[in-house]
Amino acid sequence: MLTKESIEELERQKYRVVGTHSAVKTCGWTKNMINGEGGCYKLKFYGIMSHQCMQMSTSISCANRCTFCWRGYKAPVSKDWKWSVDDPQMILTKSLEAHHKLLVGYGGSEKANKHAYQASKDVKHVALSLTGEPIIYPKMNELLDKFHKDGVSTFIVTNGQYPEQIKNLKPITQLYISVDAPNKKLLKEVDKPLFEDYWERLMQALDYLAEKKARTCIRLTLIKFINDVEPENYAALIKRSDSDFIEVKGYMHVGESRNNLGRTNMPIHEEIIKFTQSLMPFLDDYEIVSEHIPSRVLMLAKKKYKKEGVWYTWIDFPKFEELANLGVEFTSDDYLAKTPKTGLSGKGTWGQMQKHIKERFLKENEHLFVDEKTNELSFYED
Numbered sequence: 001m002l003t004k005e006s007i008e009e010l011e012r013q014k015y016r017v018v019g020t021h022s023a024v025k026t027c028g029w030t031k032n033m034i035n036g037e038g039g040c041y042k043l044k045f046y047g048i049m050s051h052q053c054m055q056m057s058t059s060i061s062c063a064n065r066c067t068f069c070w071r072g073y074k075a076p077v078s079k080d081w082k083w084s085v086d087d088p089q090m091i092l093t094k095s096l097e098a099h100h101k102l103l104v105g106y107g108g109s110e111k112a113n114k115h116a117y118q119a120s121k122d123v124k125h126v127a128l129s130l131t132g133e134p135i136i137y138p139k140m141n142e143l144l145d146k147f148h149k150d151g152v153s154t155f156i157v158t159n160g161q162y163p164e165q166i167k168n169l170k171p172i173t174q175l176y177i178s179v180d181a182p183n184k185k186l187l188k189e190v191d192k193p194l195f196e197d198y199w200e201r202l203m204q205a206l207d208y209l210a211e212k213k214a215r216t217c218i219r220l221t222l223i224k225f226i227n228d229v230e231p232e233n234y235a236a237l238i239k240r241s242d243s244d245f246i247e248v249k250g251y252m253h254v255g256e257s258r259n260n261l262g263r264t265n266m267p268i269h270e271e272i273i274k275f276t277q278s279l280m281p282f283l284d285d286y287e288i289v290s291e292h293i294p295s296r297v298l299m300l301a302k303k304k305y306k307k308e309g310v311w312y313t314w315i316d317f318p319k320f321e322e323l324a325n326l327g328v329e330f331t332s333d334d335y336l337a338k339t340p341k342t343g344l345s346g347k348g349t350w351g352q353m354q355k356h357i358k359e360r361f362l363k364e365n366e367h368l369f370v371d372e373k374t375n376e377l378s379f380y381e382d
Contacts, residue, residue, distance in 0.1 A: 016098035019086035041292030047314035058137035070255030129157035160205035182233035235282030250296035
């Protein structure tokens with residue numbers, strides 16, 4: 001699948017290639033957690049320990065060329081699997097080795113939290129969402145069994161272009177489908193799919209997701225001025241999937257995506273809140289549960305996860321491990337844990353949020369400023 005030149009390019013971008021078609025790269029939030037600087041939104045929403053999470057993919061190939069994708073490496077383009085199939089045990093073993101090598105420098109870092117670094121050597125979660133389309137790996141179910149046997153939770157993000165693989169996937173901790181547009185025409189513009197029947201494939205994938213008993217999630221990545229439209233149509237797709245959770249996330253103007261989109265296409269957090277609120281009249285079965293401001297993402301959950309006024313969106317990972325390894329049928333209700341923090345920190349005008357923006361947001365985004373006269377968020381010119 002990969003040439004020598006491709007591998008060298010990936011390694012310059014801090015990837016580590018595993019076998020012939022897999023890759024590992026350390027997530028920024030894993031590093032932050034080791035440095036005592038906080039975890040990712042999956043920690044706040046679901047209880048994942050970011051310093052014990054490995055980010056990887058079992059396929060560098062993808063059938064989409066999403067305009068908002070930040071990945072710097074352009075993966076091989078293919079509708080079908082055309083390469084050799086690496087052994088799942090090798091992928092697991094070598095991926096863990098590569099992950100630990102990428103973090104080894106933190107062992108001697110004065111900035112790193114020593115306890116967090118030591119704990120990072122015991123990987124408890126894997127996010128199969130690094131690059132490419134991981135779900136097309138022909139031996140994915142075998143690999144999942146091995147992760148679960150080792151006590152590693154599994155999160156997979158798929159673009160919905162391979163519905164049969166979704167149908168045949170064994171239960172995992174949480175399965176995502178990215179829904180990147182509310183209608184067929186716009187999805188083609190945003191995702192640039194290879195398949196001519198891309199919309200029908202996504203619809204079938206949503207139908208199969210609705211049949212899953214374990215946890216499921218729909219992710220919306222909002223690109224300002226492009227796909228932040230038609231909330232009623234997004235809601236219809238969400239209801240078709242019958243997903244347990246929804247993540248509404250802002251596009252980030254980073255990496256390769258800067259060649260396709262401008263800074264003005266990056267919504268700020270309040271705009272994510274406003275769009276999410278516009279969804280709510282069409283989603284009677286869901287409520288807004290929480291937010292992660294640095295990632296510009298909101299999480300919604302079905303109301304059934306609110307028990308006696310308390311949300312249970314976190315995951316009982318030992319219970320999931322037990323159920324997955326027993327091979328018995330189970331549902332998302334069987335491995336719930338109480339969510340420690342919920343709610344939104346702010347829903348008001350820019351005036352109400354201005355202090356927060358200056359103190360936290362603008363420090364990390366030097367290209368943004370608040371116009372003191374209009375109190376509007378603006379972008380410096382490129």
